[in-house]
Structures are given as C-alpha cells and as structure tokens.
Amino acid sequence: MMLRFNSLEGRIVTLFLVLIVAVQAIGLVVIEQGINANARSSIATELVNGEKVFRKLMEQNAQKQRFSAQVLARDTAFVQAIGNGDEDDRATIASALVNSGRRARADLTMLIDGERRVTVENGIVKNGSLEKLVLGLLDQAEQNDGASAVAIVDQRPVQVVIMPVKAPVTIAWVVMGFVLDRQLVLDMRQLSQLEVAIFTRQPDGPWTPFESTLPAAAMPAVARALQALPENLARPFDLDAGGIRYSARLLPLGLEGGRHADVVLARSIDDATAEYTSLQRTLMILTIVATLVACGVAVITAMRIAQPLRHLAGTARRMELGDYDGRIDLARKDEIGALAKAFAGMRDGIAKREQEIRRLAYWDSLTDLPNRAQFVLQLGEALAEARQREHVVFVLMMDLDRFKHVNDVMGHAFGDVLLQKVAERLRALLGETQPQACLARLGGDEFVVLLPASSIDHAHKVAAGILRALEAPLSLEDQTVDIGAGLGMAAFPINGADPESLLSMAEVAMYAAKQRNDGAVAYDAAMDKSSAKSLSLLTELRNAIERNEFRxxxxxxxxxxxxxxxxxxxxxxxxxxxxxxxxxxxxxxxxxxxxxxxxxxxxxxxxxxxxxxxxxxxxxxxxxxxxxxxxxxxxxxxxxxxxxxxxxxxxxxxxxxxxxxxxxxxxxxxxxxxxxxxxxxxxxxxxxxxxxxxxxxxxxxxxxxxxxxxxxxxxxxxxxxxxxxxxxxxxxxxxxxxxxxxxxxxxxxxxxxxxxxxxxxxxxxxxxxxxxxxxxxxxxxxxxxxxxxxxxxxxxxxxxxxx
Missing domain, CATH: 3.20.20.450 (EAL domain)
Structure with a gap:
C-alpha cells in the first residue's frame, strides 16, 4: 500500500521516522561528544602522568650521573692530588677526569678548585654561560652533597651534575655533563606510550628540534606550532604533525642566558579514539535496524488509526450533503471507538439542531410568525406562480405607531407582549377574511402581509380592515394601549418584479403613509425619487467634507x-x-x-x-x-x-x-x-x-x-x-x-x-x-x-x- 505524504498515514509514519532518526542522531552526537570528551580527558591524564614519568626519568639519569661523579670525587688518590696542589699532580687530575668521564660516558668534565676557578676541563668546548650556571650551583651541591641542572651548550641540552670533593671540607667540585641523547626519548616513549620531542631555542629565535620520536618530516610543522604558542603555556594544546592530530604538553627543561630547552609530550588523538570505533559502528548498525523496525511499526499503527478515521470522514461528507443516515461502526473499544460513538452522537445532535436552526432562521421566535427570510421565500414562490397565471400580487407593510414610546415607558418586556397581541389580532383577522394571505414579522414593530391573486380594490379593502383592527385599543396588564400603524402597499407586476424590490417599495409607501397620516398608501415612483435624492445629498455632504468644499x-x-x-x-x-x-x-x-x-x-x-x-x-x-x-x-x-x-x-x-x-x-x-x-x-x-x-x-x-x-x-x-x-x-x-x-x-x-x-x-x-x-x-x-x-x-x- 502506497502512502501519500499529505495523508494521515503518511504524516504518522513521517512523524515516527523523524522522531526515531532525531533521537538516534542526537544519541550518536551525544556519544560522539562523550567519546571525544573521554578521549580528551584520558589524553590529559596521560600527559600529566607522562610529565611525572619524564621528570622521574631525568631524576634517575641525574642520580646515575651523580654516582659516577661521586666515585671520582671520593677517590683517595684523586683527593690527595687535589689537596697537594702541585704542578706535577695537575696531569694526574686531568687524566683521572678524562678516564672517569669516559667510563661514565660524559660529554663534558670539569674540575673547579676551592677558589671556584675552573682548573681542568675536557670534552665540550668551554662555554661562558655554562661556567656561570655551574658556579651558581656550587653552594647547592655543597649543601645537598650534589646538584644537577640542564644547560644548553652549542644548542644542545646537557644535563650537568656537580659533586663536591671533601677532605673533609670542600676543596673542589667535580662537574660532569651528559648531552640528552636519543636514548632518553626512546626510554620515555617505551615507558609512557607518548611521543617525545626535545627542542632548543635561541633568544627570540626559532625552535630547533634536537631529538624526537616523531617522524623527522613532521618536526618543521611542530616547530611552527610551538612558535605560535604563548610563553609559559601550562595547559595542553593541539597540534598537527604530518597529518596526525596530537594533544601535547610543553615542559621546560632549562633556561640559560635566554636560551630555552623544552620537551614536548604528545599523544595521538586518533589513536586514543580508535578503540571506540567499533562501538560507533555497532551503534550505527543498531540505529539503522531500529529505524527500519520503527518504519514498519509506524505503517501498521498509521493504518489502524487512519482507516476508521477515513470511514468517519466519509460519514462527515455525507452529513455535509444533508445525509444523516450513514452507518457508523461502534464495535471498537478503544479511543477510536469512543470517537465513533461521540461522532454518532454529534451527528444526531446536529440533525436535531439543524431542524431547530432552520425553524429559528425562518420563523420569528416571539410571535411564531414567518420572519423576513421565510417571507422572501414565500413571496418568491407567489411571484413565480403569478407569472405563470398572470395574477397580481400585493405586499402590505405596516409599522406600528408610538411603539418606541411604549418600549421606553413600559419596558421591553411589555413591548414584546404587545407585539404578540398584535400578531394574534392580525392572524385572527386574516384567518377569518383572507385564508390565503401570508402574515410575517419583518423585525421590530414591522409586519407584512402577502396577498396572492389579488386586485387593487381588494388590497385597499384588506388594508383598511388591518388599520381598523390596529386602531382598536389593546388591554395589557391593566393598561390600555392605543397604537395604530402606517401601512404601505406595492404590487407585482405593477411596481416591482422581485421580492426585495417589492419589499423596498412597500417600505417607501409605508413611511409616506406615516408622514401623511392618511390611511394606506400605494407605492408611487415619485416617492422613491425623493428618497434617492436624499441619499445622494447625504453622500455629497460627506464628500464635501473630504474634498474641502465648505467655506x-x-x-x-x-x-x-x-x-x-x-x-x-x-x-x-x-x-x-x-x-x-x-x-x-x-x-x-x-x-x-x-x-x-x-x-x-x-x-x-x-x-x-x-x-x-x-x-x-x-x-x-x-x-x-x-x-x-x-x-x-x-x-x-x-x-x-x-x-x-x-x-x-x-x-x-x-x-x-x-x-x-x-x-x-x-x-x-x-x-x-x-x-x-x-x-x-x-x-x-x-x-x-x-x-x-x-x-x-x-x-x-x-x-x-x-x-x-x-x-x-x-x-x-x-x-x-x-x-x-x-x-x-x-x-x-x-x-x-x-x-x-x-x-x-x-x-x-x-x-x-x-x-x-x-x-x-x-x-x-x-x-x-x-x-x-x-x-x-x-x-x-x-x-x-x-x-x-x-x-x-x-x-x-x-x-x-x-x-
């Protein structure tokens, strides 16, 4: 069965599908955001832990290097040679430094005497800033039995350890320096699963990569990303290296003379979220299956809802055409069945109310006489018959005198009773003398009589009888009321050819009769000219104000x-x-x-x-x-x-x-x-x-x-x-x-x-x-x-x- 989108079934199915897809899409978005948030949180934790591991690794290296320097600083012959201070012992001291440095794989060895002067050095070229760094750490080394720091020598980060030589007071200091080599970053990579890169930087100069576990091709991009970072950034940041997204953290290693040595710890975001890929794939499959199932359920539900409603709609269309006899299925026990029962009750109620509305629409509820709408229909039927038989039809319209005064003085309730009495008197009069006449109330205190197949003399005779009947006083609630009326007449085909024209002409004649106070008045075209002239004058007066014609x-x-x-x-x-x-x-x-x-x-x-x-x-x-x-x-x-x-x-x-x-x-x-x-x-x-x-x-x-x-x-x-x-x-x-x-x-x-x-x-x-x-x-x-x-x-x- 094909479903149309603008049908109820189509809309129900569409609503179900939209809701299911929207819920699933929102769920997927929320899950995706959750995965990213969890991945970010996990990466942030890994980077914090990685910082601790790296600093621990640096500390272990420093401890190992301090041990090598300590072995030399406590060697008895080395201490005696330093203590003698002879020129012959200088060669012994230098040889001992070289041998110890070679065994410890130090890239730099140095001896500083008690006067804090560099007496022996070997390895990396002497560097003034290095010497200044070492001299600044002597007191710390003496107090703590050793000290360590990272210096930058020839744009290379060097871990420097200092050990005091005591006999028993400090007579010199042994300095050893170890360049941070690739082994350090590999050890860090193996311990933390983080990518490690060491960079140095001259004052206001570019970042220079030194050692890294990242691909060499990605290092220029990492250097450019670091160049754009603000100084002393402590929070994680994202960078793109070789098309791979990383979340990274920057750790300072050392600062010497405005030169930086920093290490970058990075974790691949794609690798961190890769473990959730299978979960996302499973969720997508479940979403598709749920959507298909929901579609089938929606189609079945829509058909069960729409079919009885379609049947009720057909019944409503028949009711629109006036057929209130259609059968309505009342067997269902659910809400649709309740709706069907309510619909059946509504149909019966509408049928009854339509009959009442029709009565109210065409009959005056106060006097139980035909109203204007019903009278127009009756007059139209009388005119159609008169055309066939070439008869004359008269319309007699009357308006009661002094009725407004009665309403103002005695009240509207009294006026309503008066109108009922007038209707009874007219009905009785016409019922006795003119059984074919139709009496109606047009509204207010206006009544009208239809005389089919009549003549001018007969119409005047009937009008005179009506006026005499209305001139007789009426007794109501111990009150005697004199009313009277003005009566006008119009005839078909003499004056008009349609119901509205005849009523309008009879009304013009009626007002003329009220002005003359001289019995019934038949319509004359001259009366209407005066009315038309008055209407024209009123229109011209209004236009005169708008057009500024008054002076x-x-x-x-x-x-x-x-x-x-x-x-x-x-x-x-x-x-x-x-x-x-x-x-x-x-x-x-x-x-x-x-x-x-x-x-x-x-x-x-x-x-x-x-x-x-x-x-x-x-x-x-x-x-x-x-x-x-x-x-x-x-x-x-x-x-x-x-x-x-x-x-x-x-x-x-x-x-x-x-x-x-x-x-x-x-x-x-x-x-x-x-x-x-x-x-x-x-x-x-x-x-x-x-x-x-x-x-x-x-x-x-x-x-x-x-x-x-x-x-x-x-x-x-x-x-x-x-x-x-x-x-x-x-x-x-x-x-x-x-x-x-x-x-x-x-x-x-x-x-x-x-x-x-x-x-x-x-x-x-x-x-x-x-x-x-x-x-x-x-x-x-x-x-x-x-x-x-x-x-x-x-x-x-x-x-x-x-x-």
Whole structure:
C-alpha cells in the first residue's frame, strides 16, 4: 500500500521516522561528544602522568650521573692530588677526569678548585654561560652533597651534575655533563606510550628540534606550532604533525642566558579514539535496524488509526450533503471507538439542531410568525406562480405607531407582549377574511402581509380592515394601549418584479403613509425619487467634507452705541463643484435630519477657532459666535470636542459664543441643560438665538446658564414702520437686561433701525446695513474699511415716539 505524504498515514509514519532518526542522531552526537570528551580527558591524564614519568626519568639519569661523579670525587688518590696542589699532580687530575668521564660516558668534565676557578676541563668546548650556571650551583651541591641542572651548550641540552670533593671540607667540585641523547626519548616513549620531542631555542629565535620520536618530516610543522604558542603555556594544546592530530604538553627543561630547552609530550588523538570505533559502528548498525523496525511499526499503527478515521470522514461528507443516515461502526473499544460513538452522537445532535436552526432562521421566535427570510421565500414562490397565471400580487407593510414610546415607558418586556397581541389580532383577522394571505414579522414593530391573486380594490379593502383592527385599543396588564400603524402597499407586476424590490417599495409607501397620516398608501415612483435624492445629498455632504468644499463666511456684530466691531457670527457656505454656491437653507435641515449636522458643526467650530487664532495674532480680538443644532445639544461629548478645538488653536473659551435656538432646547430640556452647563463651566458665552419665535417657558430660560439674547430678525426688519414690532423688541431688550443678559438684534437693514435699536438700549446688532456675510479671509480688510454712522442727535424719547 502506497502512502501519500499529505495523508494521515503518511504524516504518522513521517512523524515516527523523524522522531526515531532525531533521537538516534542526537544519541550518536551525544556519544560522539562523550567519546571525544573521554578521549580528551584520558589524553590529559596521560600527559600529566607522562610529565611525572619524564621528570622521574631525568631524576634517575641525574642520580646515575651523580654516582659516577661521586666515585671520582671520593677517590683517595684523586683527593690527595687535589689537596697537594702541585704542578706535577695537575696531569694526574686531568687524566683521572678524562678516564672517569669516559667510563661514565660524559660529554663534558670539569674540575673547579676551592677558589671556584675552573682548573681542568675536557670534552665540550668551554662555554661562558655554562661556567656561570655551574658556579651558581656550587653552594647547592655543597649543601645537598650534589646538584644537577640542564644547560644548553652549542644548542644542545646537557644535563650537568656537580659533586663536591671533601677532605673533609670542600676543596673542589667535580662537574660532569651528559648531552640528552636519543636514548632518553626512546626510554620515555617505551615507558609512557607518548611521543617525545626535545627542542632548543635561541633568544627570540626559532625552535630547533634536537631529538624526537616523531617522524623527522613532521618536526618543521611542530616547530611552527610551538612558535605560535604563548610563553609559559601550562595547559595542553593541539597540534598537527604530518597529518596526525596530537594533544601535547610543553615542559621546560632549562633556561640559560635566554636560551630555552623544552620537551614536548604528545599523544595521538586518533589513536586514543580508535578503540571506540567499533562501538560507533555497532551503534550505527543498531540505529539503522531500529529505524527500519520503527518504519514498519509506524505503517501498521498509521493504518489502524487512519482507516476508521477515513470511514468517519466519509460519514462527515455525507452529513455535509444533508445525509444523516450513514452507518457508523461502534464495535471498537478503544479511543477510536469512543470517537465513533461521540461522532454518532454529534451527528444526531446536529440533525436535531439543524431542524431547530432552520425553524429559528425562518420563523420569528416571539410571535411564531414567518420572519423576513421565510417571507422572501414565500413571496418568491407567489411571484413565480403569478407569472405563470398572470395574477397580481400585493405586499402590505405596516409599522406600528408610538411603539418606541411604549418600549421606553413600559419596558421591553411589555413591548414584546404587545407585539404578540398584535400578531394574534392580525392572524385572527386574516384567518377569518383572507385564508390565503401570508402574515410575517419583518423585525421590530414591522409586519407584512402577502396577498396572492389579488386586485387593487381588494388590497385597499384588506388594508383598511388591518388599520381598523390596529386602531382598536389593546388591554395589557391593566393598561390600555392605543397604537395604530402606517401601512404601505406595492404590487407585482405593477411596481416591482422581485421580492426585495417589492419589499423596498412597500417600505417607501409605508413611511409616506406615516408622514401623511392618511390611511394606506400605494407605492408611487415619485416617492422613491425623493428618497434617492436624499441619499445622494447625504453622500455629497460627506464628500464635501473630504474634498474641502465648505467655506467659512462671517457676519460682523457691532456695538450699536459706539459702532465698534466686537464679534462675528460664523456661517457655512457650500461651494459645490456642479451646483455652485449652495446656501445653508438648502442643506442644513437635511443635515440635522440625518445627523450629519454634528460633523458640520465640528467643522465650523474648528474653522472658527483657526480664524480667531489668526485674528488674535494680528491684534484683533473678536468673539466668534457659532450656531448649535438640536443634535449638537444632545451630544454629551460636545464639551470634550470643543475643549480639543480650543487646545489645538490655543484659545480661551471666552473667545466663543455658542448660539442655541429655543426649539432646540425644548426638544429635550434636561439633556440640553446638562450640555449647556458643562459648556458654560468652561467659560464660553451662551446665546439664545431667534428669541421670541419659539414656545419656551420663561422658567426654563431662568434656569439656563445663558449670557445673551438674540432678537429674531422677523421683529427687527419692520420696526420703523410697525409699532407692534417695536414694542416687542423693547420688551425683549428690557427682559434681557433685567436678567443680566446681553441683547443682540439681527436683521438690521437700515440706519433708521440701527438708531431706533440704539435708542432702545440694544447692545449689539448685525445685518445687511453693516455687512452681508463675507468670506472669512476678507474680514480683516472689511474691519479696516468699516465706518459707523454718525450718532443720532435725537433724544431717546423722541426717537422712540417717532417709531
């Protein structure tokens, strides 16, 4: 059976093999490292022992040589000859030295008299440094009855022994020198199995081989390796001699006048590890056999594991196709059998849950009516049948009135019960009159009815019955609830040809019915044009912010008594790339309706902050007025956003005056007052805009933290011709002043109105007489060119009376 690598069997076999090979490889590496470590440790021990053996061998040689010198030093005739000190005895002494040296195989003999002068010497040429070494050892030889050292004579290491000649006091010293010959290194090789090499070195010169058990061809390489070593190296080091790796140790033999004599003890690393070669070969064979056995076991194990899993995978594929009846083998008692049993239980559970999920996916759990997905399927089937039989199909969509208010006041649990009651009432109504109709709940408080094979008159009749049924009060938990609904209709093939289109058109008609409050409304294409236009306008507004199409304009605010420019009101204009300049009346109401006004207000505040900061840098200090909408007041984050703008432009809150209409306050007085109090606490001025046109209570006005009243222009425009407007304006000014507020009049379009307002005590004003709204970048030039009218010479009473 061929195993594929990406199959489970292949992966199990691969895993087994990888693990076995990895374990064996790691074992071999560890064993190899252990062998090397043991070999190194053994070699290090051999080198330490070899150093001891070599020094012992040198000591034995020295002892043997001292014995030869001692025989001569204690010879009676030799001692008498030295003691007489005659010239005739000098030849006797020299002959005795030569004969003794020949018998001892000494390469050098020397006699030093009591005055520590060399009187007789024979053998190796006299060497000044040798003589100095010998003289330095005389005291040691006298004290210890002999001394020895290694000297370097003619670049050859020489073991020198010194024995005192006593009669009974020391009268001379006998010196014998023995060159360290090849026999020494051979003896050392035989005793320790180590390779031995003796080197000498002149001061700062190269290492010169003297005697060695290593091949002669390898000696230059050893000399170069020694040349690279640091001075006085005490630890073992590796060297390569003739292609053979050695671990070596360097022992100093003697130092004379800067000249070295050293011995190298070396042990072949390959020879030390050779005894482990058979063990490594055995381990490799065992590794191969274990790998083959593991491969066979892995294949058998993988097949036993994978075959039942393959069977379960086939069952899963059938379950994927919706077949839950496949047989599963439950006979095994191991973990695979437990998995099979769990799989069978899972299959049965999935089958049950799928039925429940299907029910939840297509049925509303609250009302037990079809939901939107099920209704779309039913509508699609009805449309397919209608196409064949050329029938008309109607979709009636309704949305309950005041349901959100019921939820807010009575709670969601009460609202859920209300929806159930509505569903029961509609089901009962349609069951009695329209058994073929399909009722569904689309979500929230929206219901929809499908009328197959219907007509326009019949659809209107059914819609009227539904509306009457919903207008009847509902009694719930000792509460009587009046609801009602808005109902829209769409028809196939008159309005749309697919389920989603019909639902969308019925929804458009339903919202039109809620606005008209005039019974059921059938879909008309004109309704959708308005919706499309609104959607397009919202998209264009969003793009206008991103493309920087909005422009900031300002209208100056003037003190009426002095003519001084004290502030400006910020206004927004839209420079549309296709429509040209779009005035606020065309897009502000829609922005408020859709909530885009919050984005627009923040843009105006930010641009106004930038303008105010620019003016202050030029020494012009004006208070900037910005209008806030209802949605702005209900935004609890407005104070934080305003603070960010002040911080970014480094402005004080007192540089702004925020204007609020009375109607905006009255939409939600509590939340509006909370927002205004937070703004006022920051130090910003607050103004009631269009005062006198709303329906607010003076009690609210008394509690609001405002600083300014703006008289609506509808009372100001015709003041000079209408005594009633004048009275209203005068009363408003008095009211504002009595409450400690600043009073501003808007809509001043003539000098006469200016003078009349000034006479009535109005503080500030704005209007076309002073300036129309101008682009923000032209404000500085306008201020420079502004000239107020001359003060009126009429007294206050005369001015008012003439009005």
């Amino acid at each position: 900031l304009h300002v209208q100056p605010k003037i003190r009426l008594d002095t003519g001084e420019v004290v502030g400006v009101e910020s206004l927004v204009r839209w420079a549309h790339p296709e429509r040209g300049n779009v005035f606020p009346d065309e897009f502000i109401p829609f922005a408020e309706q859709t909530g885009f006004i919050r984005v627009l207000t923040r843009w105006v505040l930010d641009q106004s902050g930038a303008l105010c900061s620019q003016l202050q840098r030029q020494g012009i200090h004006l208070k900037i007025s910005v209008n806030l909408s209802t949605r702005d007041l209900l935004d609890q984050d407005l104070p934080a956003k305003f603070r960010d703008i002040l911080t970014r432009h480094q402005l004080a809150a007192g540089s702004f005056c925020l204007e609020i209409t009375e109607s905006a306050i009255m939409d939600d007085p509590v939340r509006a007052q909370q927002t205004l109090e937070r703004l006022h606490a920051m130090g910003v001025d607050l103004s009631i805009d269009d005062f006198g046109t709303g329906y607010s209570s003076l009690a609210y006005l008394k509690r609001l933290p405002v600083d300014e009243l703006k008289i609506d222009k509808s009372f100001v425009l015709n003041m000079e011709n209408d005594i009633g407007d004048t009275k209203i304006v005068r009363s408003t000014i008095d009211l504002g002043h009595n409450m400690g507020l600043r009073v501003v009049a808007e809509g001043i379009e003539s000098e006469a109105v200016w003078r009349l307002l000034a006479a009535l005590g109005c503080d500030q004003g704005q209007g076309y007489f002073m300036s129309r709204p101008i682009a923000a970048d032209k404000l500085v030039g306008w201020i420079a060119a502004w000239t107020p009218p001359a003060r009126s010479a009429l007294p206050y009473s005369d001015t008012v009376g003439s009005a």
